Structure formats: C-alpha cells, structure tokens
Amino acid sequence: xxxxxxxxxxxxxxxxxxxxxxxxxxxxxxxxxxxxxxxxxxxxxxxxxxxxxxxxxxxxxxxxxxxxxxxxxxxxxxxxxxxxxxxxxxxxxxxxxxxxxxxxxxxxxxxxxxxxxxxxxxxxxxxxxxxxxxxxxxxxxxxxxxxxxxxxxxxxxxxxxxxxxxxxxxxxxxxxxxxxxxxxxxxxxxxxxxxxxxxxxxxxxxxxxxxxxxxxxxxxxxxxxxxxxxxxxxxxxxxxxxxxxxxxxxxxxxxxxxxxxxxxxxxxxxxxxxxxxxxxxxxxxxxxxxxxxxxxxxxxxxxxxxxxxxxxxxxxxxxxxxxxxxxxxxxxxxxxxxxxxxxxxxxxxxxxxxxxxxxxxxxxxxxxxxxxxxxxxxxxxxxxxxxxxxxxxxx
Numbered sequence: 001x002x003x004x005x006x007x008x009x010x011x012x013x014x015x016x017x018x019x020x021x022x023x024x025x026x027x028x029x030x031x032x033x034x035x036x037x038x039x040x041x042x043x044x045x046x047x048x049x050x051x052x053x054x055x056x057x058x059x060x061x062x063x064x065x066x067x068x069x070x071x072x073x074x075x076x077x078x079x080x081x082x083x084x085x086x087x088x089x090x091x092x093x094x095x096x097x098x099x100x101x102x103x104x105x106x107x108x109x110x111x112x113x114x115x116x117x118x119x120x121x122x123x124x125x126x127x128x129x130x131x132x133x134x135x136x137x138x139x140x141x142x143x144x145x146x147x148x149x150x151x152x153x154x155x156x157x158x159x160x161x162x163x164x165x166x167x168x169x170x171x172x173x174x175x176x177x178x179x180x181x182x183x184x185x186x187x188x189x190x191x192x193x194x195x196x197x198x199x200x201x202x203x204x205x206x207x208x209x210x211x212x213x214x215x216x217x218x219x220x221x222x223x224x225x226x227x228x229x230x231x232x233x234x235x236x237x238x239x240x241x242x243x244x245x246x247x248x249x250x251x252x253x254x255x256x257x258x259x260x261x262x263x264x265x266x267x268x269x270x271x272x273x274x275x276x277x278x279x280x281x282x283x284x285x286x287x288x289x290x291x292x293x294x295x296x297x298x299x300x301x302x303x304x305x306x307x308x309x310x311x312x313x314x315x316x317x318x319x320x321x322x323x324x325x326x327x328x329x330x331x332x333x334x335x336x337x338x339x340x341x342x343x344x345x346x347x348x349x350x351x352x353x354x355x356x357x358x359x360x361x362x363x364x365x366x367x368x369x370x371x372x373x374x375x376x377x378x379x380x381x382x383x384x385x386x387x388x389x390x391x392x393x394x395x
Contacts, residue, residue, distance in 0.1 A: 001096055001124065003145060005153070006056070008089045015042055015080050024121065024148065026094050028053050037077065046074040053092035057362055061085040066362060096124040096145050111144060111154070111182040119146040138163075152176050154184065164189045166331055174331055175352065184327070185299050241269075241276040243292075249285035257295055262316045283312050294321055303328070310344070326350040333357055335364040339372035 013019045015034050022029040028051035032044045046055065058067040058076050062083025069076045099119065109129075119125075124145040130138065141157040156172040158165055165172035166187055176182045239252035255276065258265040269276060280288060287308040293301030294309070295318075302309045306325045313321035326344065330353050333341045338360045345353035361368065 001098065001143075002093050003096055003124075003143075003155070004091060005094045005145070005147060006089065006091050007094075007147060008087055010061070010085060010087050012084050013044070013086050015084065018047075020048075021088060023051075023053075023090070023092075026051055026092070026122070028090070028092055028094075041077050041079045043075055043077045051092060053090045056089045056091055059087040059089070061087065094122065096122050099123050099125045109142070109154070109156075109182070109184040109186050111152075113181050116144065116146065116152050116182075119144075119152075121146050121148050147175075152182065154182065156186070166328075168331070172331075174327075183299070183324075185303060185324075187300065187303050240274050241278065243288050244277060244279045244281075245283060245285040245288050246281050247284045251285060251288050251292065253292055261295055261318045261320055264316045280312075282315065283308065287312055291318070291321060294324060299324070322348055323350070326353050329353055330356050333360055335360060335367035336369075338364075338368060339375070 007023060009021060009023050011019070011021045013032055013034070017034075019032045020029065021032065029048070030046050030050065031048040033047055034042045034044050037043050054071070055069055055074075058069050059065070060067055060078055060081070062081035062085060063078065067076045067078050067086075124143050126141060126143050128139050128141045130140075138160070143155045143157070145153045145155070147153055153173065153175045156165055158169070158171050163169075166185075167189065172186070174184060176184075239254055241253050241255050241258060243251045243253060245251060255265070255269050255274075259269060268278060287305060290301045290305045291309050291312045302321075302324065306328045310322065310325035310329075312318075313325060326348060329341050329344065333353070333356050338357050341353060342357035342361070344350070345357055
C-alpha cells in the first residue's frame with residue numbers, strides 16, 4: 001500500500017563534484033551538482049531524480065542552519081564550510097507491505113513495543129477498533145507503519161464527514177519512537193446536530209465490534225480493570241493526603257500513588273504528619289482532579305486541560321504526566337501556538353515536539369506572530385539552540 005510519508009537523510013556533499021543521495025525507502029534517490037557563484041558561494045542543482053518525492057527542506061550541519069530550497073529550479077545556495085554534512089527531508093509516496101496483526105484490547109490506543117520491534121522497515125499492518133460516538137458504535141481502521149528501525153507511524157483512518165479525532169477532521173496521524181510502547185489517547189466528537197447524518201455514519205461503518213475496541217464504554221477486560229482501579233483509588237475513605245486547590249476545594253488522594261510519580265511529593269511526605277495537607281495555591285480543583293485522574297489510570301482525564309495539567313506536572317516534577325501532555329501538544333501544535341510549544345519542547349528535551357515545532361515554523365513562517373518570535377529571541381538560551389531556524393523564519 002502506498003503512503004505519503006516524510007523521511008530524512010544525512011549525507012556528505014562534495015563541493016567539487018557530483019554527489020549521490022539514496023534513501024532506504026523504495027530506492028528513492030537523486031544527485032547534487034555544485035557550481036561556484038560569483039560571490040564565492042555554491043549553488044547545488046538537484047539531478048537524476050528517481051522515485052516520486054518532493055524535497056521539503058535542507059539543513060546544513062556545518063553551518064547549523066536551514067538552507068532555503070527553491071522548488072521551481074530545484075536548487076539551493078550555501079557557502080562552503082569544512083563540515084560537509086547535510087540533512088535532506090523529503091515527502092514521498094512510499095510503498096509498505098502488509099503483515100498480520102495480533103489481536104489487542106485497548107482502552108486508549110495501546111500498541112506495545114513487543115508488537116512493533118519484530119516488524120521490518122517499510123512493513124505495515126492494518127487493524128480496526130470500535131468507538132462510541134453520540135451513543136452509536138462505529139468502526140475505524142488504523143495502520144501501523146514501520147518507517148525505519150526506530151520510527152513507527154500510526155494512521156487512524158477517518159472517512160466520516162463531521163467526525164473529529166482529537167479535534168481534527170480527516171485521518172489522524174502520529175509518529176512514535178519504536179523502542180517504546182505506544183499509548184495514544186484518542187477523543188471523538190461529531191460536529192452535527194443532524195441525527196439522520198449520524199445514523200448514516202453508523203450504517204457506513206462496519207457494525208462488527210472487534211476485540212480491538214478503544215471505546216471506554218466497551219466491556220473489554222482492559223477497560224474493566226482500569227475502571228475498577230480508578231474507582232478504588234478515587235475512593236476518599238482511606239485517603240491519607242489532601243490537596244487544597246486555589247478555589248479552596250479539598251481533594252483527597254493517596255501518598256503511595258503520588259510518591260510513585262513524584263520525588264517532590266516524597267520529600268513533602270517525609271516531613272509531614274498523616275493525614276498530609278498540601279496547599280496547591282496555583283491550580284484549581286479541575287486541573288488537580290484531571291492530573292490525579294491520569295495518575296489513577298484514567299488517561300483521557302487530561303484532554304482539553306493539557307496546558308494547565310502540564311504546568312501542574314512541571315510544578316511537582318511528574319515526568320509521566322509531562323510526557324503525556326507533550327504528546328498531545330505534538331498533535332495540536334500550529335502556527336498560533338508554536339512559539340509557546342517549542343519552548344516547552346526544548347525545556348523538557350521532548351524531541352518529537354521539537355521536530356514538529358521546527359516543521360511548523362518552516363512551513364508556516366508567514367502566519368506566525370512576529371511579536372511572539374521576538375520574545376523567543378529575548379530568551380538567550382533557547383535562541384542559541386534554534387538561532388539558524390529563527391534566521392530562516394525571520395528572513
């Protein structure tokens with residue numbers, strides 16, 4: 001099956017002769033021919049293209065900056081430097097071959113590392129799951145693609161008008177490091193009051209409920225176990241710690257859970273009498289309850305509140321919660337919020353968010369608020385890390 005896929009490749013370019021660049025995927029390749037210009041720089045022309053692809057951007061490791069690429073003339077101009085390493089990022093139609101999948105039970109979309117580590121690069125498998133939308137069950141297909149040894153991409157196919165996945169119309173895609181379990185929270189909304197349209201949506205869907213159900217309303221064993229665990233831990237009867245919110249609401253919890261996720265809570269508990277009361281004056285009850293819900297295995301509790309929950313997680317150094325919020329940021333980053341998200345990506349060294357923000361800034365530089373960009377320039381540490389990117393965006 002053919003998928004439009006973004007891939008990158010580092011290579012060494014010669015400033016005196018033709019260089020050949022080959023991608024591992026589907027024998028995609030091209031060459032570069034350098035020509036010295038009157039001002040002493042070098043103009044590289046793309047030749048010998050094989051395969052259907054488009055160069056998105058070029059990065060010079062030696063100059064530590066992105067090089068403007070002219071799609072019309074297939075050229076880019078750069079000054080010579082001792083480090084001749086360049087990175088080409090392309091989008092290409094790449095053929096993946098299908099493999100059989102193993103049946104799984106889902107609460108959120110969960111794909112264990114054990115399922116993807118045996119896959120060969122450029123292989124994929126197709127599966128499906130059922131989800132409840134406005135009380136009606138529909139079935140969605142999804143694809144798991146192994147792009148290369150350490151990168152897996154998941155596509156949830158959405159062919160239904162009016163249906164949004166994580167507040168996004170059309171197919172929902174995300175990329176993950178292959179060396180980790182994939183845990184992606186998915187939410188579904190149907191933006192229509194037309195019940196006849198919803199009925200048609202259901203009829204268009206495969207009515208068979210598969211073992212791979214993501215619906216929280218499904219009675220799968222995984223959902224039951226998580227629901228029971230959340231119910232037990234949310235019971236205030238035997239709680240031994242209370243969080244006092246900024247709106248003066250007392251929220252009960254358990255030291256054993258909070259201590260598992262945060263060393264800051266551990267230090268507080270070591271010097272406090274039971275029951276412990278913690279004044280969380282910077283966060284309201286809704287934010288605190290959402291964060292605790294996540295710690296109690298209700299992973300969708302943070303949806304729609306992820307920025308406030310992220311700040312809570314940073315305040316108490318809850319790494320699992322920080323990572324979960326950053327994963328949501330990756331899917332929601334756009335030209336309006338990219339200046340805020342790229343600072344989060346670099347401050348927490350969340351590579352996937354950093355790369356997504358860079359891509360958004362390059363592709364949407366005219367839509368980004370220049371005032372926000374200037375504020376980034378005032379942050380000396382961050383600006384040093386992305387100075388070449390900022391030069392490209394301001395240019």
